[in-house]
Amino acid sequence: MAKDRRKAKSKYTADRSIPGAFEGETVTRRRFMTGTVHASGAIAGAAIALPALGFAIGPVFEKKPVQWEAIGPVDDFGPDEYIPKVFTETYGIGDVGKTTAYVRQHNESIDGPQKDEYDAFVAISTKCMHLGCPVRYSSAAERFICPCHGGVYDFQGKRAGGPPVRPLDRFYTRIRNGQVEVGPRYSVNAELRRFSPRYPGEPIDGIGQYLYPSRPTARKLPNS
């Protein structure tokens, strides 16, 4: 590297014969002014940009409130046949916030032993796990079928064919005052283990559960 042949400048402004320099001063007033103007510009810019940005991305950190919806008396639901029930999943947007769940009683011969209090009824979401179209249950075939791209699920909502990446989502259920209530949504992996809700198209078996992490907006119920 070529040597700089210029005379090394002193870091003190007084030594560089700048008029009006103070003893021991190292920052010229011009440099100080430039820095001050840049800093106040940055502060003014941040004062506008940061609140606006926070406002826009705020909903990403807001948890959706847990709500339970009564869908009918306990006796309405048998263990071998699904009953479609329409209920409101998101409030404030009219019919758009409504969704359908296929509900039946927990069936020990199919589902195994009951896990906890949220497992007395099985409520299967109609959101297809390929890209979110609404599936329909065909009782003759005992299959859930998606009209968009041909996804097929078996009686338990496990993937039986087509492009879906995981079984159909479910809703928590509980019994209050003799009524079955459906609560928040949760996702399940191929073994029907509960996971916090994921978007369709996101596998949660193996590495998928880490590639598509749980989000602050929607978690599982605690201890479930």
Add this chain to the structure above:
Amino acid sequence: MKLKLPAPPIPASLKSPPRRPDEERPSKVEGAKEAGISAVDWVDERTSLSGGVRWMLFRKVPRGTNWAYTLGSATMFAFLNQAMTGVFLAMYYDPSATNAYESARYITNEAFLGEFVRGMHKWGSTVMVVLVFLHMGRTFFWGAYKYPRELNWVVGAVLLVLTMLMSFTGYLLPFDQKSYWATIVGVNINGTGPLVGPYLNDFLLAGPDFGATTLSRFYAIHMLLVPGLIAALIGAHLYLVARLGTTAPPWLKAEKNPELRKESV
């Protein structure tokens, strides 16, 4: 009278000679006829805009320039059509989940010329996307993206992405079954991006599901955020076109005779 209008580069022999000192000055009637020019002159004296206008409009273009070179302007006019009709559609449209469909129905069935203006916006969007791709194909196959125009290609690619974003966000706004489910599917495709996909979806939907503010969010992105970016980038795109000039079609070979290579106007 001092006139500083942009002078087109026409040969000197075709220009009318300036007034001689012994010639008569133009009459007042003639002066009145030139009132418009005087007004332009007044503005130009204070802004010097004419230089910029001349720089932008009276450029030399290479031999062989043909109709394919108008695809960029055509795309811009498609965008202007979208901006214009979009402003007027916004006067009737209500971006709330409960009223959006009804307001779109009102535009189509009841507002005077509503169906026509909505049709212009709807079909105009398709026209714009088609023109964008034709323009891009022209640039690609002509080799017009090469040095020194790489940056303009990059700006154009960003404009392509923004156009797609306009199409995606605009598709939801009629809020019928087709637009709702198409948006659900589109958002879920976005969510399959590893690690960031789920969070991007939460941002796009303003929550874990399609909710109360999703539609207004799409509306704000569709009519405020992206159009502003597109307009700014079109400005940059045009500046670079005027700065760097256009390319000759690839089938034109360089003139071998240096005498004929000289520029003349």
